[in-house]
Amino acid sequence: MTTWNLPTFASPFADLPIDPVAGNWTREVLGAIASNVLPTPVSAPHLLAWSKPVANTLGFSDALVQSDVFLQPFSGNQLWPGMMPLASNYGGHQFGHWAGQLGDGRAISLGVITAGDGSRQELQLKGAGPTPYSRGSDGRAVLRSSLREYLCSEAMHHLGVPTTRALSLIRTGDAVVRDMLYDGHPAPEPGAIVCRVAPSFIRFGHFELPARRGDTALLEALLRLTLRQHFPQWQDQPWESCLPIWFAEVAERTAVLIAHWMRVGFVHGVMNTDNLSILGLTIDYGPYGWLEEVDPAWTPNTTDAFGKRYCYGRQPEIAHWNLYCLAQALAPLLDDPEALQFGLKRYAEVFTETHRKFTLGKLGLPMQADLDAWLAELFRLLAADRVDFTRFFRSLMTLNPARAATEPAYWREHLDAHRYQPDQSTIQHEAWQAWLQQYLVLQDSVDPLAARASIQQHNPKFVFRNYLAQQAIDAATAGDMEPLGRLQHVLQNPYAEQPDAEDLTALRPDWASRKPGCSMLSCSS
Known part of the structure; x- marks a missing residue:
């Protein structure tokens, strides 16, 4: 029998208060950063795809990932020793309006490990069943949305865009009923689970919820933990000196992130404050899309089709608005909240400079x-x-x-x-x-060779176009994993010339301009 060297797990929230209620039903959770919750088992898990680069980073061998020892916990059927599954508690502004408590409605953290490269990495299952924050949902995810998140998060990493990663895509063997376009036509779809990986999944909304509730003790504890885990250079300084500087770094990271989105033509589709990372990572791949014909007003999200709040051209503005919401949440911790204005100013400065640099780089110009x-x-x-x-x-x-x-x-x-x-x-x-x-x-x-190098460096040859995603989804639903595997391979080298993959650079076909999943996407998963 093979003996596996399994990692040691820790809680992502260390000694922060956890919900004392043990039951798994939808409820308002007060005074706690997260709730303990077990994944819901599935009937017939099957590993559809996995990322070798992520597995290597984590220190997982190929043999382990392809074994039943991996399949069972990462489908939610059982736990490795030391795993401590929980769902975190946060709020957020959705489409510009305060939505109250939201939380991980279909995401369950398995815990934090020290990866093979020495980094801190949190492993999280998306689609592993209901949590206290599911708000009446089943906590599951369908294959189409799971495949899109799995492939796009890895594609973004290889594009050089800050992002969460994806370790595995597992089909559950169970059907999940969804109304894809919210038009009164629910239908069963194959279910799937993605294992997401990141140093942290803390969002702006994690700070907003305790601030809105007046829970200053939890707000302070969360901030101290965030500094200790991710910004240790400021962890022991008083709020008045470190908080404005930390907020400015979050703003700068966010500015660079949005500039990268604009550079590669990525549209997130649902930039609510609960979907922005304090580490400046792309997080929560839902109704995203890629610019095909240039249209600053284009949004892939059917829910946003009228207001176009989260369209391509407004992403820089919305990120600034979200940072303002985060600043409001942090303000009660400072005697002089005006000090946070520096961070908002830095966002504008860094975005403007980085976006201009990227755009000129795309043209081969200094x-x-x-x-x-x-x-x-x-x-x-x-x-x-x-x-x-x-x-x-x-x-x-x-x-x-x-x-x-x-x-x-x-x-x-x-x-x-x-x-x-x-x-x-x-x-x-x-x-x-x-x-x-x-x-x-x-x-x-400009030296011609330098110009050509700049153009290649800033402009990918291959992106995860919406119609390519849909073709891979259709094939995977029918049991054909070859298109997914081919896309995954090609998208690992998006700036390279790959002559045998020229068909993946084609203009969007006419059929894709009308097909759901290519031209119309929703938050349904």
């Missing part, structure tokens, strides 16, 4: 000022002529400047290769030529 109007004109043209975001910027690697400057037909053909429904009668040729001429002038002062 950092420089006074180009904001020219950059804005580029995005206006891209949107007006329905140009694919990812393909256009990546294509600048192969653009021939001499031909572009002297052959209008060459530039038109270049654009048309990346446009949806190209129509020469609508393209804004004169405006494009004016923009192009300035671009070529700017390029003249």
